[in-house]
Amino acid sequence: MLEELRIGVIGAGGIAQDRHIPALAALKNKVTIPAICDVNQSKAEKVAKTFDIPYVFKEYEEMLSTVVLDAVVICTPNKFHADITITALRAGAHVLCEKPMAMTTFESRKMVKAAKKADKLLSIGYHYRYTEAAYMAKKSIQEQKIGDPLVTRIRAMRRRKVPGWGVFTNKELQGGGSLIDYGCHFIDLAFWLLNHPQPVEVIGRTYNRLSTTPNQVNEWGAFDYQTFNVDDHVSSYITFQDGSSLQFECSWAANIKEDEMHLSISGAEGGLSVYPFEIYRPQDNEYQLSEENADHNHNEDQAGERQISNFVNSCLGMESLLVKPEEALKVNQIIEAIYDSSNKGRSVRLENPE
Numbered sequence: 001m002l003e004e005l006r007i008g009v010i011g012a013g014g015i016a017q018d019r020h021i022p023a024l025a026a027l028k029n030k031v032t033i034p035a036i037c038d039v040n041q042s043k044a045e046k047v048a049k050t051f052d053i054p055y056v057f058k059e060y061e062e063m064l065s066t067v068v069l070d071a072v073v074i075c076t077p078n079k080f081h082a083d084i085t086i087t088a089l090r091a092g093a094h095v096l097c098e099k100p101m102a103m104t105t106f107e108s109r110k111m112v113k114a115a116k117k118a119d120k121l122l123s124i125g126y127h128y129r130y131t132e133a134a135y136m137a138k139k140s141i142q143e144q145k146i147g148d149p150l151v152t153r154i155r156a157m158r159r160r161k162v163p164g165w166g167v168f169t170n171k172e173l174q175g176g177g178s179l180i181d182y183g184c185h186f187i188d189l190a191f192w193l194l195n196h197p198q199p200v201e202v203i204g205r206t207y208n209r210l211s212t213t214p215n216q217v218n219e220w221g222a223f224d225y226q227t228f229n230v231d232d233h234v235s236s237y238i239t240f241q242d243g244s245s246l247q248f249e250c251s252w253a254a255n256i257k258e259d260e261m262h263l264s265i266s267g268a269e270g271g272l273s274v275y276p277f278e279i280y281r282p283q284d285n286e287y288q289l290s291e292e293n294a295d296h297n298h299n300e301d302q303a304g305e306r307q308i309s310n311f312v313n314s315c316l317g318m319e320s321l322l323v324k325p326e327e328a329l330k331v332n333q334i335i336e337a338i339y340d341s342s343n344k345g346r347s348v349r350l351e352n353p354e
């Protein structure tokens with residue numbers, strides 16, 4: 001059994017520098033980072049210097065065939081997630097790949113198969129599951145505090161915050177906009193909380209009218225409205241085999257008063273809201289805030305550290321992965337169904353999404 005993991009980093013951009021490398025570096029007694037790679041080699045060299053990483057590569061294939069690695073963390077644009085994951089798994093490395101798993105269900109399925117064939121771990125960066133608020137919600141549902149979940153509501157709403165950096169508005173490199181980039185976290189969280197119910201029918205509509213109009217106020221930097229070809233606002237309604245349903249809305253650039261981050265579930269015996277965590281149960285024929293009501297909030301840094309810790313401990317055989325690849329594949333199925341429904345202008349059925 002390994003006692004120390006040699007972990008390589010692929011893609012040296014924002015999420016690698018701000019979340020994953022610091023979280024890995026904090027696990028000094030369990031992890032070393034022997035190598036990093038980025039197609040932008042000077043960026044990789046700069047990051048290697050900052051974090052004291054000995055070897056720098058431009059091509060991930062060369063890194064995987066030159067350095068002995070037990071695992072890799074993949075932080076590239078979405079288009080490259082599937083190919084890099086499959087190559088790394090075949091080279092014998094466990095993989096933590098950033099979200100979304102891939103651009104399509106087809107690619108995601110190939111990743112699940114490759115992990116099975118290589119007998120290596122594959123997890124996806126859905127770190128919202130690791131917040132204290134999410135843990136509390138999961139525990140409450142497992143303890144039957146709200147009974148059978150009936151209606152779930154998601155509002156992942158940013159006001160005038162199209163990411164003006166990186167490639168987030170490039171459909172070819174990302175596969176979509178606000179839904180595949182931001183909404184995916186909430187779909188993953190809801191499905192995990194609900195214990196992965198079987199979706200039956202999805203209706204969705206995507207929009208980008210605001211971001212394709214000139215002279216819009218945007219708080220997160222400049223982007224080119226003339227080449228903007230991804231969604232900035234999405235609504236959807238999803239029904240499940242067990243009779244429950246999910247109302248979904250996400251946006252990067254909504255015309256609303258302020259940002260909203262909302263995930264709530266009404267169950268047969270009570271209800272809960274995740275941000276901040278609150279639980280509501282009927283007492284004396286009235287709904288009251290229960291005593292467990294507490295401000296367990298959404299701490300992204302803590303969630304990022306817990307995510308890396310769970311991945312590292314799982315590779316070392318000390319824990320099981322919280323985010324399993326088959327679950328992340330289901331998020332891609334829903335994303336694809338929403339885009340598909342919007343393109344076709346009608347609902348789509350997911351009879352047998354496996």
Ligand SMILES: NC(=O)c1ccc[n+]([C@@H]2O[C@H](COP(=O)([O-])OP(=O)(O)OC[C@H]3O[C@@H](n4cnc5c(N)ncnc54)[C@H](O)[C@@H]3O)[C@@H](O)[C@H]2O)c1
Nearest residue numbers: 011012013014015038039040075076077078080098099166
């Ligand atoms: N979990 C989260 O909340 C979260 C937040 C931000 C980004 N992300 C995800 O992380 C990924 C990267 O996002 P980012 O914000 O770091 O973007 P970024 O643009 O800052 O960094 C991406 C890096 O990948 C490099 N790259 C591109 N193609 C490559 C290849 N084939 N091989 C090696 N390197 C390559 C680029 O040169 C760039 O340095 C995306 O999939 C994004 O969805 C997740």
